[in-house]
Amino acid sequence: MKELASGTTPEHLRRTLFATWDYGDERPSLRWDPADYRPHALRAVDPSGDPIRTMRGANRLAIEALPLFPTAPMGRRVRTTAFREGESGTEIRWPIWTDPLELSSIASLLASRNPELRPGVAQVFRAVRFTEGKYRNFSPSKAML
Numbered sequence: 127m128k129e130l131a132s133g134t135t136p137e138h139l140r141r142t143l144f145a146t147w148d149y150g151d152e153r154p155s156l157r158w159d160p161a162d163y164r165p166h167a168l169r170a171v172d173p174s175g176d177p178i179r180t181m182r183g184a185n186r187l188a189i190e191a192l193p194l195f196p197t198a199p200m201g202r203r204v205r206t207t208a209f210r211e212g213e214s215g216t217e218i219r220w221p222i223w224t225d226p227l228e229l230s231s232i233a234s235l236l237a238s239r240n241p242e243l244r245p246g247v248a249q250v251f252r253a254v255r256f257t258e259g260k261y262r263n264f265s266p267s268k269a270m271l
Contacts, residue, residue, distance in 0.1 A: 127189050129154050134186040142183030155180040156188055160253070163263040194233050208236045214254045219270070222249040242271055 138151065155162055155178050162178070197206045209218050221241035223232075235241050242250045251267040 130156075130182065130186050130189060134182050138181075138183035138186065140183070142181050142187065147181050147184075149179040149181060151180050151182040153178040153180065154185070156185045157261060158188060158264055159184070160264050160266045163258075194229075194236055207233075209255070212252070212254065214265075216255045217252050218255060218264070219250055219252045221247045222251065224248050 141148070141150075149161065159180065162180070195207045197204055199205075208220055209216055211217075219241070221235050221238075221244070223235065223244075223246045225246045227235070227246075235244060235247070238244060241247050248271075250270040252270055253267040254265040256263055256265065
């Protein structure tokens with residue numbers, strides 16, 4: 127995270143926010159993008175030597191959002207805001223809203239069990255988190271509404 131914070135430029139952020147993603151940046155990556163998943167079984171050669179291509183600005187912005195996903199013990203497990211057990215395993219759900227919101231309202235939306243019922247929410251997406259080997263990955267997101 128320190129490397130991402132210190133090495134991200136305004137141009138990285140501009141490309142992430144205002145251009146079509148080209149995955150033109152080199153590591154580091156938080157591995158939260160489904161494009162980071164490169165299974166060996168689906169490749170003719172071992173992909174572990176391939177350079178990691180990412181959007182540095184997206185990873186940097188993700189770091190800023192981490193305080194909105196607090197983790198706390200719940201029974202014998204640890205739970206993180208917006209994550210829940212779904213049909214396909216552990217999934218994360220997040221809303222897309224239409225109006226500007228205060229940070230506290232965004233935190234409330236993320237913590238909501240049913241954000242789709244809140245005024246101003248246009249869509250809710252979900253992605254499944256899965257583990258392969260020693261890496262955790264996310265599936266591509268799917269719209270729920």
